[in-house]
Every structure is written in C-alpha cells, then in structure tokens.
Amino acid sequence: MILFKNARIWMGKGRIGSWMLVDQYVGKIMGCGVGEGPEETTGDVRDVKGRWILPGFHDSHIHASWHGKLLRSKWNLKFPKTVKELQLRLKDAIDGDDSKGWIEGFNWDHEFMDRIPTKEDIDEVIPDRPVFLNRVGFHIIVANSKALEVANITNDIEDPDNGHLDRYPVGHNLAGQLTGVLREDGGVQLVTDVVPPESSEEKKKNILAGLDDCLKYGITSVHSIERKHWNEYAELARDGLLPIACYIAPWYTDMGSANFPKSLDESYKNLSCDCIKVFLDGALGTNTAAISKPYLSLLDGKENYGVVLQNREQLVKILQMIDDKGYRPEMHVIGDRAVDIALDSLEKVKVSPNKRPVFVHCQILRHDLLNRMRTCGVTPTLQPSFVVTDSVWIRDKLPPALFECIYPWKTLMDNGIVCGGSSDGPVESINPMHGMFDAIFRTDQKSNSPFIPSECLTFEEALNLYTTGSAYVDKVETFKGKIAEGFQADLVVLDVPLDSDGVPLNLPENPQVLKDVKISEVWVAGKCMYKV
Ligand SMILES: [Zn+2]
Missing domain, CATH: 3.20.20.140 (Metal-dependent hydrolases)
Structure with missing residues (x-):
C-alpha cells in the first residue's frame, strides 16, 4: 500500500481530500478523505507537501502516432509567418541531409501567412526530391513539382471526388495550371497514396514517442484515431510496452483489411478498440x-x-x-x-x-x-x-x-x-x-x-x-476518471504556483494559473510512470 498524505486531492463536486491510499498491486485507490487518514506502517508513506492531486487526464480525440511522428520529424516547419520563412526552414532542414526519397513536412497555416505556398516555392529550395507539406489539420497539402510528377498528377487532371486541386487564376502567367495545393481527402490522397508506407518499426517508434509525450502532460488514457497502425499497437501491447491506456478508433475505410482490430478484443494490456x-x-x-x-x-x-x-x-x-x-x-x-x-x-x-x-x-x-x-x-x-x-x-x-x-x-x-x-x-x-x-x-x-x-x-x-x-x-466511467474508492489509481500530482505565503494556490479558485501548472508525477494504475 502507498499512503499519500498532506495532499490536496480533487475528489469531485468541490470536495478536497488530504489523504489517499493506493494498492499498487491491484492498481486501485483503496480510500481517500479529509483529516489525518489511516495509520500506514507497512508500506510507503508519501508526504506530497501540499501539492494538488487530480485524476489522470483522458484525451478523447487525439492522433497519438501522428503526434509522435511530428515530434520525431525534422520537417516541422513551426508555423512560418511568410513563404520566405517557410523556404528558409526547408533549406535549414535539407542542408546536409543525405537521405533519399519522399519528404513529408508539417505545421504551416496560410491563415497566419502572407499567402498560401505553391509548388514553385518548394521547387526553389528542393527541386529534385518529392516533397509535400501538411497544413495544420491535415485537410490541405502543398506538393512540389517532383511530387506531382511521381504521383502522375498533370495539369489536365480533373478534380477528384471529395477533393479540390487549386489552379492559378485567370490573369496569372500560369493561369489554369496546378498550384500544388491539394484539398480534402480526395485531393490529399492523390499524393499520399503513392508515398511508400512506413515500416512497422517506424510506426512503433512514432506511437511510443506520442504516448510518452502524453504521459509527460499527465494524460493516462487516450482515445486515438489511427489508420493502419493496429498491428503495431497490438504488438506493443503484447510486449507490455504501452505506457498508458489506448482506445483506438480506426477509419471505416480500413474495415476488412488484415490490419484491422476486432471489436472489444480484451486480450491486450492497455489496448482496445x-x-x-x-x-x-x-x-x-x-x-x-x-x-x-x-x-x-x-x-x-x-x-x-x-x-x-x-x-x-x-x-x-x-x-x-x-x-x-x-x-x-x-x-x-x-x-x-x-x-x-x-x-x-x-x-x-x-x-x-x-x-x-x-x-x-x-x-x-x-x-x-x-x-x-x-x-x-x-x-x-x-x-x-x-x-x-x-x-x-x-x-x-x-x-x-x-x-x-x-x-x-x-x-x-x-x-x-x-x-x-x-x-x-x-x-x-x-x-x-x-x-x-x-x-x-x-x-x-x-x-x-x-x-x-x-x-x-x-x-x-x-x-x-x-x-x-x-x-x-470510452465506457470506462465506472472505474476511471475519478479519485474515489475502487477506482483505478490514475493520478497526476501537480506543482501549482505559490501564493504570497509560499503555499500552492487553490487551483479550482485560481484557474488563471492553469497554464503555469507543472506536472510533478504521473501515476498509471498505481504505478509512478513519470516523475520530474
Ligand atoms: Zn482529429
């Protein structure tokens, strides 16, 4: 047993507890309340020194493998303000790069730029490798000429179903020609469908990078939208490597593929669909x-x-x-x-x-x-x-x-x-x-x-x-999401900014400091999985 004491524990409906007993072997909260709490002599006593403890966070819509891929990629464009800045970021990344093949970049948003980038903008920096850059949200990409060539997209192509290909307007010297901007699934997939799939090893690295980052933010469960990643999740689950609970929602278009999960197969640790x-x-x-x-x-x-x-x-x-x-x-x-x-x-x-x-x-x-x-x-x-x-x-x-x-x-x-x-x-x-x-x-x-x-x-x-x-x-509300007796011990211990007396602020009464709160420890099913 582990006794947390001297804590400020969110027990729901505004009730704040001071102690909590966790059975690390069954991964559950055995009790919590106000006052001194039970005598605990056999196990581990943790004085958390007035810190706040909340239930572990549960993100109900995330793309965990995608998030991990972005974290691992050097082609994160970091939201340039101008097309010039976007070109400079591409140049920085390509300099000294001796890899070959496709380049997939991330994180631009024309709503906050001088204009939308075009294939010519990318061609000026990277003419010889196929490149496509995902706008934030992944509903739009801009591809360079090489990428369009490899994907066999020429100026006489018609707009696909569920998609749109931008063309230069009347009066432009390239009027009627493609700009390289492809919109929505129908447009985007013309390019992404010809990109060689990632290896299983890469997929697993992306998944773990994404989930490890979640853990650092106190997220102990994710509902992750994934395409063709089930086998990798399943292998990681079988090897006991998924650090947090993953509820996967695959795309219906992948139904029937070999890589598709069965509904509620309960044989995996930390994984279901x-x-x-x-x-x-x-x-x-x-x-x-x-x-x-x-x-x-x-x-x-x-x-x-x-x-x-x-x-x-x-x-x-x-x-x-x-x-x-x-x-x-x-x-x-x-x-x-x-x-x-x-x-x-x-x-x-x-x-x-x-x-x-x-x-x-x-x-x-x-x-x-x-x-x-x-x-x-x-x-x-x-x-x-x-x-x-x-x-x-x-x-x-x-x-x-x-x-x-x-x-x-x-x-x-x-x-x-x-x-x-x-x-x-x-x-x-x-x-x-x-x-x-x-x-x-x-x-x-x-x-x-x-x-x-x-x-x-x-x-x-x-x-x-x-x-x-x-x-x-995720239909797990009977045993997750609360700090209460019998619930799974998914917990975040927080370092909340101090008041003028050096005491952590009362967080529910001071939500304006939420962005300054730091994660101190994250517990998943009674085990400390992250500690600063
Ligand atoms: Zn989404």
Missing part, C-alpha cells in the same frame, strides 16, 4: 464544414454550404455495417448540417443509445439538434482550444444566424449530454491544462474577452471534460 471513425464533413478553416446557412464568401461564384463526404444512403449503409459488426460509430461532424445527417442516419439504423455514438467536434449546432443528440445517446468529443484558434477568423466566415449555438460546450452539458475533452493533437497542444484553460476562458483573440461568455465552463466542468467525461466516452 470499439469505435469506427467516419468523416461526414470537412473543416471550418477551409470552408468545407457542412453548414445549413452559406459561408459569407462565395465559391466559384456560388453560395457555399460546405461539403458532405457521405450522402444519407451511403452513411446508412456504413452505420449498419459498423453496428452489425458490434462496433460503435464515431463521426467527424463540425457543421450543423453534418450533425443533422448523422442523427438522421443513427435514427434510421436504430443504433442503440447504449452504444453512445461519438460525434467528434460539434462546433456548430442548432437548438433543435440537442434533444435528438441526447435521445440517440450521442457523446460529443470537444476541443476547447479550437475556440481560441478559430476566433481570429470565424466571424468573417459564417453568417450571424449560425452563432446561436456555436462551440456550445456549456449548452451541451446543460442539456444533459456528457462530453469528452480533447486536443485533436497534433492539431492543437496536447497539454490538457491548456485545454481546460481554453474551456474556462474561451479567449477571443480579436477582442481579448471571452468568445460567447455564456458558454464558458467552470473549473470543475472543464476538469470533468478531461476526466469523467472522456471516461464516459
């Missing part, structure tokens, strides 16, 4: 989220309502297949029109609300959708940091009518809908403390005040998103 991911719409940043009122800007001279990637008939078939095979559906839905279609299909297939279908993002809703979401048992997974990022341009993009129920985190909870908190890492910082901060303060970067103040969460609601809420999404 019961959700299947389906994409219904695009993203707001690229005006492709499916909405019921048109975007403020026209597309090719016409009103633009975004894209729907599955029509109702197709979606019903897909959901039926997912349901029949015993999985839970997990749908990417950003706009209200996509949510509407998703609900129609769930109702038609009669997916049991007990399956708790997952709706990822839910950024633009309508009040008439909320009741239906609750009836269908929908569990949304939210990304509080999107509010802050999107606040820079959202008002220039959407008509005012869509602002009645936008990033409606509080409204969802008030309607009795349990939500999970998440980062969508590597799209946003994976640090749950940043996510909680953004859920509480919703800083509008244009006005520096809260973006729709009535949707701001309390400390407790924000913490619940990343603990009990995400546990509910």
Whole structure:
C-alpha cells in the first residue's frame, strides 16, 4: 500500500481530500478523505507537501502516432509567418541531409501567412526530391513539382471526388495550371497514396514517442484515431510496452483489411478498440464544414454550404455495417448540417443509445439538434482550444444566424449530454491544462474577452471534460476518471504556483494559473510512470 498524505486531492463536486491510499498491486485507490487518514506502517508513506492531486487526464480525440511522428520529424516547419520563412526552414532542414526519397513536412497555416505556398516555392529550395507539406489539420497539402510528377498528377487532371486541386487564376502567367495545393481527402490522397508506407518499426517508434509525450502532460488514457497502425499497437501491447491506456478508433475505410482490430478484443494490456471513425464533413478553416446557412464568401461564384463526404444512403449503409459488426460509430461532424445527417442516419439504423455514438467536434449546432443528440445517446468529443484558434477568423466566415449555438460546450452539458475533452493533437497542444484553460476562458483573440461568455465552463466542468467525461466516452466511467474508492489509481500530482505565503494556490479558485501548472508525477494504475 502507498499512503499519500498532506495532499490536496480533487475528489469531485468541490470536495478536497488530504489523504489517499493506493494498492499498487491491484492498481486501485483503496480510500481517500479529509483529516489525518489511516495509520500506514507497512508500506510507503508519501508526504506530497501540499501539492494538488487530480485524476489522470483522458484525451478523447487525439492522433497519438501522428503526434509522435511530428515530434520525431525534422520537417516541422513551426508555423512560418511568410513563404520566405517557410523556404528558409526547408533549406535549414535539407542542408546536409543525405537521405533519399519522399519528404513529408508539417505545421504551416496560410491563415497566419502572407499567402498560401505553391509548388514553385518548394521547387526553389528542393527541386529534385518529392516533397509535400501538411497544413495544420491535415485537410490541405502543398506538393512540389517532383511530387506531382511521381504521383502522375498533370495539369489536365480533373478534380477528384471529395477533393479540390487549386489552379492559378485567370490573369496569372500560369493561369489554369496546378498550384500544388491539394484539398480534402480526395485531393490529399492523390499524393499520399503513392508515398511508400512506413515500416512497422517506424510506426512503433512514432506511437511510443506520442504516448510518452502524453504521459509527460499527465494524460493516462487516450482515445486515438489511427489508420493502419493496429498491428503495431497490438504488438506493443503484447510486449507490455504501452505506457498508458489506448482506445483506438480506426477509419471505416480500413474495415476488412488484415490490419484491422476486432471489436472489444480484451486480450491486450492497455489496448482496445470499439469505435469506427467516419468523416461526414470537412473543416471550418477551409470552408468545407457542412453548414445549413452559406459561408459569407462565395465559391466559384456560388453560395457555399460546405461539403458532405457521405450522402444519407451511403452513411446508412456504413452505420449498419459498423453496428452489425458490434462496433460503435464515431463521426467527424463540425457543421450543423453534418450533425443533422448523422442523427438522421443513427435514427434510421436504430443504433442503440447504449452504444453512445461519438460525434467528434460539434462546433456548430442548432437548438433543435440537442434533444435528438441526447435521445440517440450521442457523446460529443470537444476541443476547447479550437475556440481560441478559430476566433481570429470565424466571424468573417459564417453568417450571424449560425452563432446561436456555436462551440456550445456549456449548452451541451446543460442539456444533459456528457462530453469528452480533447486536443485533436497534433492539431492543437496536447497539454490538457491548456485545454481546460481554453474551456474556462474561451479567449477571443480579436477582442481579448471571452468568445460567447455564456458558454464558458467552470473549473470543475472543464476538469470533468478531461476526466469523467472522456471516461464516459470510452465506457470506462465506472472505474476511471475519478479519485474515489475502487477506482483505478490514475493520478497526476501537480506543482501549482505559490501564493504570497509560499503555499500552492487553490487551483479550482485560481484557474488563471492553469497554464503555469507543472506536472510533478504521473501515476498509471498505481504505478509512478513519470516523475520530474
Ligand atoms: Zn482529429
């Protein structure tokens, strides 16, 4: 037994305990409370000196292997402000590089640049190797001429289904020719499908790098969206190498492949899979989220309502297949029109609300959708940091009518809908403390005040998103997400900034310091897995 004492332990509903007893062999919390606590003579007594202890964080929507890949890559462009800066970062990375073959770069965002980069911009620095650079969010890439050549993409190609290839406009000296910018799955996959797959060893290294980084931020469980990584996860699980619990959601397009998990195969340690991911719409940043009122800007001279990637008939078939095979559906839905279609299909297939279908993002809703979401048992997974990022341009993009129920985190909870908190890492910082901060303060970067103040969460609601809420999404809320007797001992010990008397601040009363909180220790199932 391990006795934690002299602690400030979050026991839920505002109750703060001072001691906790953990059985490290069964990995469970045996008791916790206020006051002196039990006499513990046989085991380990840990005086945590007034530190805060919270339940381990649970990220309900992350791309763990992708996050790890990005951490390991030297082709992280780190959000250049100009095309010139992007070229300099490419030049720095290619100098002295004697590897061969494809180059995949990450992290640029034209919303914060002087203009969108083109194939010519990359050709100037790297003309002889195929290169493609992922915009943040992975809905857009820009490829160089060599990459287009290898992928056999020429100027006379037509736009693919579910995708768009940018061309130089009339009046430009390259008018009508491809710019190298490829959009959405249909466009992006023209290039990514010809890139040789990563080796199994590389995939495992990426997975472990991603999960180890999660651990450093106090994340003890992840719900990770993965393509063709199941065998690697399974091998790591069999070897006992997964440091935290991984709930995997593969893409439905991979169903039937040799690399596909069985629903709820319980033979793995720290690994399971019961959700299947389906994409219904695009993203707001690229005006492709499916909405019921048109975007403020026209597309090719016409009103633009975004894209729907599955029509109702197709979606019903897909959901039926997912349901029949015993999985839970997990749908990417950003706009209200996509949510509407998703609900129609769930109702038609009669997916049991007990399956708790997952709706990822839910950024633009309508009040008439909320009741239906609750009836269908929908569990949304939210990304509080999107509010802050999107606040820079959202008002220039959407008509005012869509602002009645936008990033409606509080409204969802008030309607009795349990939500999970998440980062969508590597799209946003994976640090749950940043996510909680953004859920509480919703800083509008244009006005520096809260973006729709009535949707701001309390400390407790924000913490619940990343603990009990995400546990509910993964159907493990009866034994994870809380510090309570009988629950799994997933814990984070925090170094919170001190008050003027040198005592750690009361964190729930001072959420403004969340971004300054440091992780001191992380415990997974009763074992200390990370310590500063
Ligand atoms: Zn995602």
